[in-house]
Amino acid sequence: MNNQQITVKDIARILNLHHTTVSKALRNHPDIRQETKELVFTTAKELDYHPNSLAKSLRNRRSQTIGVIVPTIKNDFFSTVISGIEEVAYREDHNIIVCQSHETVEREILNVSSMVSNLVAGLLISVSQTTRSGDHFRIFEKRKIPLVFFDRVCEDITASKVVADDYQGAFEAVEHLIQSGRWTIAHFSGPETISVSRHRRKGYTDALLRNNLPVDDGWIIQGGFLEEDGSRAFQQVALRGKLPEAVFAVNDPVAIGAYHQIKRLGLRIPEDIALVGFGDNILSSYLNPPLTTVKQSPYELGKISAEIILEQIKNPSEMTNPREEIVKTHLIVRDSTQKTNKGAVE
Amino acid sequence: MNNQQITVKDIARILNLHHTTVSKALRNHPDIRQETKELVFTTAKELDYHPNSLAKSLRNRRSQTIGVIVPTIKNDFFSTVISGIEEVAYREDHNIIVCQSHETVEREILNVSSMVSNLVAGLLISVSQTTRSGDHFRIFEKRKIPLVFFDRVCEDITASKVVADDYQGAFEAVEHLIQSGRWTIAHFSGPETISVSRHRRKGYTDALLRNNLPVDDGWIIQGGFLEEDGSRAFQQVALRGKLPEAVFAVNDPVAIGAYHQIKRLGLRIPEDIALVGFGDNILSSYLNPPLTTVKQSPYELGKISAEIILEQIKNPSEMTNPREEIVKTHLIVRDSTQKTNKGAVE
DNA sequence: CTGAAAGCGCTAACAG
DNA sequence: CTGTTAGCGCTTTCAG
Secondary structure, eight states, rough: OOOOOOHHHHHHHHHOHHHHHHHHHHTTOOOOOOEEEEEHHHHHTTTTTTHHHHHHHHHHHOSEEEEEEOOSSHHHHHHHHHHHHHHHHTTTTTTEEEEOOOOOHHHHHHHHHHHHHHTSSSEEEETTTOOOOGGHHHHHHHHTTTTEESSSOOOSSEEEEEOOOOOEEEEEEEEHHHTTTTTOOOEEEETTSSHHHHHHHHHHHOOOOOHTOOOGGGGGOOOOOOHHHHHHHHHHHHTTSSOSEOOOSSSSHHHHHHHHHHTTTTTTTTTTTEEEEOOGGGGGGGGOOOBBEEOOOHHHHHHHHHHHHHHHOOOOGGGSSOOOOEEOEEOOOOTSSSSOSSSSOO | OOOOOHHHHHHHHHHOHHHHHHHHHOOOOOOOOOHHHHHHHEEEEEETOOOOOOHHHHTTTTTTEEEEEESSSSSHHHHHHHHHHHHHHTTOOOOEEEEEEETTTHHHHHHHHHHHHHOEEEEEEOOOOOOOOOOOOOHHHHHHHHHHSSOOOTTTSSSEEEEOOOOHHHHHHHHHHHHTTTTOOEEEETTTTHHHHHHHHHHHHHHHHTTOOOOOOGGEOOSSSHHHHHHHHHHHHHHTSSSOOOOEEEEHHHHHHHHHHHTTOOTTTTTEEEESSSOOOOGGGGGGSSSSSEEOHHHHHHHHHHHHHHHHHHHHHGGGGGOOOEEOOOEEOTTTOOOOOOOOOO
């Protein structure tokens, strides 16, 4: 027989100790004297002992695993956030278990349930586009499991939240457009259900107001987060006859969709239409002209989220004062809003 | 008290049943009569019962979790593979736990150990750049845990393997260059340790040989998988004075690095130098001219890998005959090798 | 069809 | 400093 795993009992039997002594030694408990510890450690190594985390977690009523739920992992932004989370979790001896909601609440609810079943030490989540109520998150409160929202947060739940400075980023982007002489600026907005969309939209309207420009809801086109939404939005605007001088898109994919549509209609960027995105997608710098955009820091965002949740895991009293972390954004001005003498990145 | 989780015992107490009966009912065991089952199901729902997967796994000596180790998740290719894996795993009621090796064996070994400790039902791995021996994978054989390599495989370990058709893809790419009249073709190769690099290189040399062209090792530049490796390689070639008519890069990032360097030197693509990559990175179509490349199917690759491992999990006897799945690639001809009347994607 | 007994591998609390 | 006892929540086996 072979697939038998080595346990503390095996080590104990060999050394003529009790298995609890071995357990303590392995965890470097002060009770045990150095000599014994060394003995235990070396034989553990010799036998290629792998502690059974499941048994430990069952006993401790909590695992060493952090759950992560994202709309999809097939996405620059989220995969980079996850990378940041994994990095921090790894340092603190935790694993991450990843699920995708695919933008549906139903799936998100199942994901949550699976996380609970797995006794995750904490959950990091960016909610789906279709998530309206946050009722399925109440169980974390009940079970006292730390919960942290990142990027797309759920406003009716009290929990720590880590987001990019969507409002400020949008504000600066639009102000930049205004400063460069554009007064009629359309906004291709994201789903109203998502906090991110609302904040960016607010940044847009506030920048207009601050500059004494009228806010015309006709210039706000509601849509999704995808490239096709951007194309569609620009088509819609173009059909009306009167074009804006600039477009501020809720994110880079939407801006890229608009970009293609603008080119298709034979218009020039930025001469006819200036264009700004959000997110600093890697593609943006490769467009011609390259896209002015707002840089977020997804890796940072992931790291901060992970740090907060680990803090709460180590120190449960932290859970009572939820933190709201806002990660700074930076406007990156490129040729889609301002002709410089530099060409596209080549 | 609140964070108390509901257990089968709680349900049993309420219904005046034994907890084992409840357990059986919950799993739809034929022993239990319909009436009882329904009773159990409804009260479970009422109490918001979440089964404890850890206890179940401990008892069954195997979890419902599939481990995934990749060099990094912050990468189009790998994040798409993972997305495919997650999708299939989800359908079969499994979770995935993701680790990054960051291209170091040391970390990979730790990751493996953590997977074993977590009693993963199986492991999917794409090995790190620095992994030479596969000794740390022997434990899976010993413990009879299914192991599947994808993309970057470990040749000295007997296990199922899922790879893109690197050889054929490279062969076709180089043949395409030859057909279009290029006879001196440089190859910017990846690390020799990695199977992917070796296969693509073999496809390159075989295509030359098949067409009665000489294989000159001087045209093969060894490097890594990154953009900077591509820049460096082209610089090296350029220094020699004699330029090749075409470059076949081991992957798209390397091709993109070469692309920048070529442009920087004032050379034209494809007139002076034709350029081919591998992987159909999203960026490739946005270059100017867009890059001819070999399309892999990372999502498919992930799905197939997951299907194989789930097959082996369900049916352990499958483990004795390891499968080798080769996913077809497709050459995508764009303007970096062939001037058409179409411009860049815009 | 339902129940009792036993144990997965680990750790906390307490006793010696 | 080491050992004993007990149990985390679940499932398997076997008895009723």
